[in-house]
Amino acid sequence: MNAALALVGKGRHFASLGIREVTRQAGVVPTSFYRHFRNMDDLGLQLVDELGLVLRRMMREARANVLQSDKLIEESVGIFVAHAQANRSFFLFMAQGLAGESRAVQEGIRSEMRFFASELANDLRRLRLMEHLSDTDLDLTCDLVVRTVAFSLTDLLSVSQDDDYQIGQIRKRTTRFLQMIFLGAGHWQSDSA
Amino acid sequence: MNAALALVGKGRHFASLGIREVTRQAGVVPTSFYRHFRNMDDLGLQLVDELGLVLRRMMREARANVLQSDKLIEESVGIFVAHAQANRSFFLFMAQGLAGESRAVQEGIRSEMRFFASELANDLRRLRLMEHLSDTDLDLTCDLVVRTVAFSLTDLLSVSQDDDYQIGQIRKRTTRFLQMIFLGAGHWQSDSA
């Protein structure tokens, strides 16, 4: 799994990886692959599971560092960017998988994103934010937030990991996106629909 | 190029296509490939160019059908969904390319999206909408809109093309996303920033 991630990190697309290629990178003979996975899709699915752990760690850190701050959005985006940098290959895999060729991996990632959105909704409720929104509308908002962040991931992963200027730009832009969304959510249902 | 698109439409990922595979689908001998393209990346780039045409056609139709309506967002989303269905393979290719393995294709698609966003900004100005926003903030808004629609594409392309119920759901959800964004944009800078 590390070998596959390493190759993805080197710019390859997961869908184009072969068994021999992965085992070569892992420093192991091709047949060993079958001791652990039935095929590449299987490997992908197990990576999705690990991706879940990475996301959960990120949420935990965000919850811990952001509670007493008023710059909630800005700090959360910062933590997200930091994690995306620290686990670059994982997030590359995630971005690729969203439109990947294995239906199962695709569904797995989508499901992780749903979970993430629902946890975000819980947190907002807990912080007594957006209390005027119905549960459905809060879910809608959180879904939109998660999508926006996920898309920023694509930007983030396409710039060199030490181009601090561009990374800063992406962080600022993402922050503004979220501010605009929450601004819309704040006025939702009062003067619309 | 049609052959490559056809394979993508059948569920394959562009990054995993080979020259022989594409020529086989095209009903032509492998060596003929080199008469038209230097390699698969080259083919991808030419597909991006054609994608530009598809997007432009879509914009033209949206502009024609939406001018005199008050349900601007809803109708635009409808037109988008219709085009995504009609050119399924093209949009699949676009969704894949955003996190694809060819840097050039990636950049090409990104650039098409920027163009799309800037055209949208022009249209909004022309319709005298969002006039309180600075040019920068209008660009920000349009970028967010385009991203949101592009992400919906992923949803759209992952459901069967004749599952009318799910497609309707996606259309409604996307419409609400955009309404929320424009609601936020409407209040932007007046009571924030």
Next chain:
DNA sequence: CATCGATGTGTACACTTGTTCACTAATGTG
């Protein structure tokens, strides 16, 4: 009609690929 450029063909070569099978080395449990 002759010629030229674009497109397509057939053959060939050196590799790479997924998967199988029987075998060996390492590991932890009774």
Next chain:
DNA sequence: CACATTAGTGAACAAGTGTACACATCGATG
């Protein structure tokens, strides 16, 4: 220690891969 499970090995196979080269076929233009 003995034993069972797990992880890794090596050789083999049929099939697929990218690419090179010389040759054939076509439509248009002189």
